[in-house]
Amino acid sequence: MSGPVDPVTELRAAVISCVEDLRGGSLEGGGVPSLERPPKAEFGDYSTNAAMLLAPVLDRSPREIAEELASKLSETLSDRIERIEIAGPGFLNLFMSDAWYRGTAAELAAAGEDLGRPPQGVGGTLLIEFVSANPTGPLTAAAGRHASYGDAVARLLEFTGTRAIREYYMNDMGAQMERFGLSIAARMKGEGVPEDGYEGDYVVEIAERLVADGMGADDPNALSLAGEEIIVSGIKDTLSGLGVEFDHWSSERALHDAGSLQRALDDLAEHGHIYEKEGATWLRSTEFGDDKDRVLLRSGGEPTYFLGDVAYHRDKLERYPEATLFDVLGADHHGYVSRIKASVEALGFGDDRLEISIMQLVNVVEGGEKAQMSKRKGEFVTLESLIEDIGPDATRFFMLQRSNDTTVDLDLDLARQTSSDNPVYYVQYAHARISSILRKAAAEGAAAPDAGGFEGGVDPSERQLIKRIAELPAEVLEAAERRAPHRICAYAMATAADFHAFYRDCQVVGAEGDGVEASRLALCGVTRQTLATTLGLLGISAPERM
RNA sequence: GCCCCCGUAGCUCAGUGGACAGAGCGACUGCCUUCUAAGCAGUGGGUCGCAGGUUCGAAUCCUGCCGGGGGCGCCA
Numbered sequence: 001m002s003g004p005v006d007p008v009t010e011l012r013a014a015v016i017s018c019v020e021d022l023r024g025g026s027l028e029g030g031g032v033p034s035l036e037r038p039p040k041a042e043f044g045d046y047s048t049n050a051a052m053l054l055a056p057v058l059d060r061s062p063r064e065i066a067e068e069l070a071s072k073l074s075e076t077l078s079d080r081i082e083r084i085e086i087a088g089p090g091f092l093n094l095f096m097s098d099a100w101y102r103g104t105a106a107e108l109a110a111a112g113e114d115l116g117r118p119p120q121g122v123g124g125t126l127l128i129e130f131v132s133a134n135p136t137g138p139l140t141a142a143a144g145r146h147a148s149y150g151d152a153v154a155r156l157l158e159f160t161g162t163r164a165i166r167e168y169y170m171n172d173m174g175a176q177m178e179r180f181g182l183s184i185a186a187r188m189k190g191e192g193v194p195e196d197g198y199e200g201d202y203v204v205e206i207a208e209r210l211v212a213d214g215m216g217a218d219d220p221n222a223l224s225l226a227g228e229e230i231i232v233s234g235i236k237d238t239l240s241g242l243g244v245e246f247d248h249w250s251s252e253r254a255l256h257d258a259g260s261l262q263r264a265l266d267d268l269a270e271h272g273h274i275y276e277k278e279g280a281t282w283l284r285s286t287e288f289g290d291d292k293d294r295v296l297l298r299s300g301g302e303p304t305y306f307l308g309d310v311a312y313h314r315d316k317l318e319r320y321p322e323a324t325l326f327d328v329l330g331a332d333h334h335g336y337v338s339r340i341k342a343s344v345e346a347l348g349f350g351d352d353r354l355e356i357s358i359m360q361l362v363n364v365v366e367g368g369e370k371a372q373m374s375k376r377k378g379e380f381v382t383l384e385s386l387i388e389d390i391g392p393d394a395t396r397f398f399m400l401q402r403s404n405d406t407t408v409d410l411d412l413d414l415a416r417q418t419s420s421d422n423p424v425y426y427v428q429y430a431h432a433r434i435s436s437i438l439r440k441a442a443a444e445g446a447a448a449p450d451a452g453g454f455e456g457g458v459d460p461s462e463r464q465l466i467k468r469i470a471e472l473p474a475e476v477l478e479a480a481e482r483r484a485p486h487r488i489c490a491y492a493m494a495t496a497a498d499f500h501a502f503y504r505d506c507q508v509v510g511a512e513g514d515g516v517e518a519s520r521l522a523l524c525g526v527t528r529q530t531l532a533t534t535l536g537l538l539g540i541s542a543p544e545r546m
Numbered sequence: 547g548c549c550c551c552c553g554u555a556g557c558u559c560a561g562u563g564g565a566c567a568g569a570g571c572g573a574c575u576g577c578c579u580u581c582u583a584a585g586c587a588g589u590g591g592g593u594c595g596c597a598g599g600u601u602c603g604a605a606u607c608c609u610g611c612c613g614g615g616g617g618c619g620c621c622a
Contacts, residue, residue: 039565049564052602062602088565089602134622176622196621280620291549291618298620305622334550335617360551361616401570402559405551407615409558414571421571422584429584437581444581482562490560490569497569500585509581524581546584 004117006473007104011035011046011077011094018072019050022065023057037467044085044093045467051090062090098458102519105466106452109522115529116472121161122480127320128154130328131239132169135228136180137200139238139383142330142362145408147383148399148539149359150328151244152485155537160480165320166246169312172228173252174305181224184210188217206230238384242392243539252308255315261303264311264347265296273346283310288342310343317349325354326483334358357483359404366412390415393540397424400538401489423493427531428543430496433503434528435544441509441521451522454515461502462523468498469530476537485538492534499527 012035019033033050051066058065063086070084070092080100085093108115130150133143154164183197187207193199206227215226232249239245255261265281268274273284279299283306286293296307316325325344329336337356344354364371364381371381387395394415401423402408414422440446458466472491479487508524511517532542 034564036564039567043565047565052564055602091565136622171622174622278620282620295620300620302620304620308622331551331616333617333622337550358551358616406559407552411558411571414558417584423570425584426570429582433582433585435582440581486560493569501587503581504586507581546582 003111004114004119004473005107005111006119007107007470008035008046008474009119014076015048015050015073018069018076019054021072022068023054037471038091038093043087043091045096045463046094048092048094049090051086051092055090066090066092096463098456101458101463101466102452102454104470105462105519105523105526108466108469108526109449109451113529113533115469115526116159116476116533118160118473118477122157122477123161125163125165125320125323126154126157126326127165127167127316127323128326128328129167129169129316131244132171133235134176135170135172135231135235136176136198137231138202139235141364141381141383141386141410142359144242144383144386144395145362145399146328146330146359147239147242147244148396149357149404149485152396152400152488152538153326153328153480153483155539156476156480156485156488159476159533159537162480163323165248165323166244167248167250167316168246169250169252169309170228170232171252171305171308173256173308174302177224177228178220180227181220181222184223184227185217185220188215188223203227234384238382238387241384241387242395250312250315252305252312255308255311256303260311260315261307264307264314267314267347268296268310268343271346271348283339283343283346285339285342285346288345290338290342294339306339306343309340310347313340313344313354314347317344317347317353324352327354327356329356329358331358331360355483357404360407362399362408362410364412365409370409386410393428394422394424396539397427397489400485403484403486423489424540425546427492427496427535428541429546430499431528431531431535431542432544432546434499434524434531437508437524438521438528444509446509446521447515447518449522449525450515450518451526452519454513454519456513456516459502459506461498461505462520465495465498465502465523465527468495469526472530472533479537488534488537492531492538495527495530495534499531502527 012033015033015035033048033053035046035048038044038047051062051069054065055062066086070086073092073094074081074084080097080103082095082097084095087093128150131139131143131146133139150166154166157164179194179197183193183203184207186193186197187204188211193203209230210223210226213226215223217223265274268283273287274296275282275284280295281297282293283296284293294306295304296310297303313325316323327340337358341351341354341356345351364386389412398410398415399408475487475491479485502523506520508520509517511520535542
């Protein structure tokens with residue numbers, strides 16, 4: 001027997017059914033009763049606010065309703081519940097029995113690799129566009145945040161039954177590519193870079209490579225194309241090093257050459273949302289909530305960056321008619337959100353087809369000092385050097401640890417430490433420690449893991465650990481729906497902490513008592529699976545030895 | 547001026563209506579003949595930016611203000 005299980009939701013279902021009984025009808029409107037871990041152990045294992053929510057509906061006092069709910073729940077849960085207390089303004093505090101803990105542990109163990117997978121997944125298709133850094137230079141450390149985030153969201157959704165597609169969009173057209181080509185040409189001739197050119201040393205390296213390939217400095221356009229090829233191949237290598245692989249690389253130039261920009265323009269014209277003014281072609285984006293209308297074709301006739309982006313979104317929407325688009329943008333692009341949403345609507349697609357997350361900035365901190373970041377000046381920490389410095393696992397963990405709308409201060413001194421101070425190693429260490437126990441058990445011919453096969457008491461540390469693991473499906477669902485992988489980081493750390501406490505209190509191999517060793521080995525196995533799964537969702541390795 | 551994000555412990559941050567507000571780091575104190583001390587336990591530390599409002603209940607929702615960051619091009 002295996003498959004997704006969700007013990008907390010099962011318990012919640014029991015509460016809801018009792019509430020519906022008492023109310024004499026289904027729960028529409030009103031709130032859904034909570035079922036949560038109370039702040040203090042003295043408040044039991046789980047608590048619910050059901051009686052407080054019911055009070056205004058039934059027009060009776062919360063404590064009175066709580067009494068009735070408690071007796072109904074006791075009946076429904078029978079030997080799974082030890083006792084129910086009524087506290088505070090009308091909370092029902094549930095104290096679960098050893099039988100429930102044993103049953104839950106057995107259920108979790110039976111889930112195998114499906115442990116933590118929410119039984120009711122999210123479904124659908126999400127096309128995630130992320131990183132999409134310009135192909136005029138190597139990826140910066142900040143791109144590592146986008147890469148880690150987009151990939152982790154994709155992994156989370158895949159785990160919940162959603163098809164995730166990863167795309168990278170290259171703005172390989174226009175003025176910046178010209179400046180890039182001119183910068184390479186200047187370096188070939190040994191000259192200083194032109195105004196607004198790219199000053200980084202990598203441009204010198206590219207120039208040297210292209211000279212070696214026999215290229216001349218007289219065709220900046222050709223140089224920019226050749227330079228782009230080198231840059232993009234480097235970007236792919238860097239992302240691979242982080243464990244991020246894209247399904248599709250879209251190119252603005254390719255879209256342009258295929259006539260997609262023109263088609264997008266025709267589409268918008270057909271829908272009646274464009275007009276001419278001062279020689280330029282505009283999108284009436286204000287009609288869809290944007291601050292001002294936006295230029296699609298300049299008065300010279302060249303397309304703007306924005307038109308390319310409109311064409312790209314149209315292309316995505318048509319390639320995957322079932323998909324929701326998800327754009328991961330940097331904080332410096334937030335002004336872009338309303339216009340791109342407007343364009344999607346102007347093309348006749350529903351506004352629920354596009355979702356956008358804004359990533360706040362990344363500061364790399366060393367010795368308490370923030371490193372400067374300027375791509376054009378060539379002063380920045382590259383993602384490649386960051387990965388080389390602290391490794392892909394620490395890079396991902398530190399980038400993912402914070403919610404996307406807060407700035408990340410990546411402390412290199414901390415990230416470099418291979419000690420308990422470093423949260424990555426803390427979690428990985430727990431996984432390695434369990435692996436070591438299981439190795440020892442195998443070597444010493446310990447009992448086969450069996451979560452439910454004993455009648456003794458369950459240790460408080462075991463209870464804590466089982467409860468934590470039982471929360472995983474809800475945690476995964478929440479993180480997936482809210483596109484919030486940082487919750488998984490916090491969850492993984494909490495699970496590791498619970499395991500270390502269990503390790504302190506409970507001997508596993510050679511434990512005294514009938515079936516105790518077998519049940520603890522099973523709990524170790526379930527914990528290891530939990531850590532492996534959560535680390536996997538973050539794209540971080542789960543080592544067997546450290 | 548307008549728009550977006552943030553303001554919670556010394557530092558970095560969790561916590562999008564529930565019970566006396568949490569974690570990691572830093573500081574201080576203990577614990578390795580015992581399954582990995584990359585670990586555990588304990589101590590100290592906060593007017594949740596300020597002021598109103600909604601609610602039985604607000605760090606959380608609403609309004610105003612203060613402080614920090616980012617953005618407001620026929621650049622990308």
